[in-house]
Amino acid sequence: MRTFDFAPLYRSTVGFDRLFSLLDQAETSAAWPPYDIEKMSDDAYRITMAVAGFAQDEIELTQHDTTLLVTGQKKAQEGERQYLHRGIAGRTFRQTFNLAQHVRVTGASLENGLLTVELKREVPEALKPRRIAIGGTQAAVGQDNGPARNAPVQVEDRSKAA
Numbered sequence: 001m002r003t004f005d006f007a008p009l010y011r012s013t014v015g016f017d018r019l020f021s022l023l024d025q026a027e028t029s030a031a032w033p034p035y036d037i038e039k040m041s042d043d044a045y046r047i048t049m050a051v052a053g054f055a056q057d058e059i060e061l062t063q064h065d066t067t068l069l070v071t072g073q074k075k076a077q078e079g080e081r082q083y084l085h086r087g088i089a090g091r092t093f094r095q096t097f098n099l100a101q102h103v104r105v106t107g108a109s110l111e112n113g114l115l116t117v118e119l120k121r122e123v124p125e126a127l128k129p130r131r132i133a134i135g136g137t138q139a140a141v142g143q144d145n146g147p148a149r150n151a152p153v154q155v156e157d158r159s160k161a162a
Helices: 007-012 017-028
Strands: 035-041 044-050 059-064 067-072 093-098 103-111 114-121
Touching: 059 103, 067 114
Parallel strands: none
Antiparallel strands: 035 044, 044 114, 059 067, 067 093, 103 114
């Protein structure tokens, strides 16, 4: 596994320390359970985790600010089982995903041993770009994310006025 030294970048950048910490953390994160992260559209994402052997009530998802925490803990089984071979992992896991701002969980499902978490970026209207009129006396109120509308321009025909 490769390790990167971010020390030279710390000396020449300001305010990116959180980004470098996230990169350091990504290298050392647990590799179990395996998961995929898909980009479904510009503002929609999906995390799919292989959690074979876990029931719905043994998995917990928690989103706090920009962190999504997925934990799994097997419940004690009634009666003692005698395994000749145990290949399905049933160990406790804790997986943390760092989300971008304004990304929130919109749904989760567990089917055929796959936990699917749907995510969507929802930027508040107050933070979206807004169009400001130039030379107008009217104050820019709210958001104007529609296409630019130009007022019809009247052109004077000077060829007849001679």
